[in-house]
Amino acid sequence: MLLLCNYYLTYRCNADCEFCHFGYSTELNKTGFAIESEVNNNLSQLRELGVEIIDITGG
Numbered sequence: 427m428l429l430l431c432n433y434y435l436t437y438r439c440n441a442d443c444e445f446c447h448f449g450y451s452t453e454l455n456k457t458g459f460a461i462e463s464e465v466n467n468n469l470s471q472l473r474e475l476g477v478e479i480i481d482i483t484g485g
C-alpha cells in the first residue's frame with residue numbers, strides 16, 4: 427500500500443539551513459520548476475496508485 431508521496435515542486439532554495447544540503451547546492455539551484463500540467467498529471471497518477479497523503483514541498 428502506498429501511503430505517502432513527498433512531491434517537490436522545485437529543488438531550489440534561497441535559504442542556507444545548516445542541516446540541509448538544498449540551499450548551498452549550486453547544482454540543485456540550477457534545476458527547474460514544476461510545470462502545472464505535469465503536476466496535475468502526476469497527482470492524478472498518485473490518486474490512481476492509492477497514495478493517501480501528498481506532501482507538497484520545495485523552494
Ligand code: SF4
Pocket residue numbers: 439440441442443446447448449450485
Ligand atoms: S530546503 Fe528548507 S531546510 Fe533546506 S535550506 Fe531550504 S529552507 Fe532550509
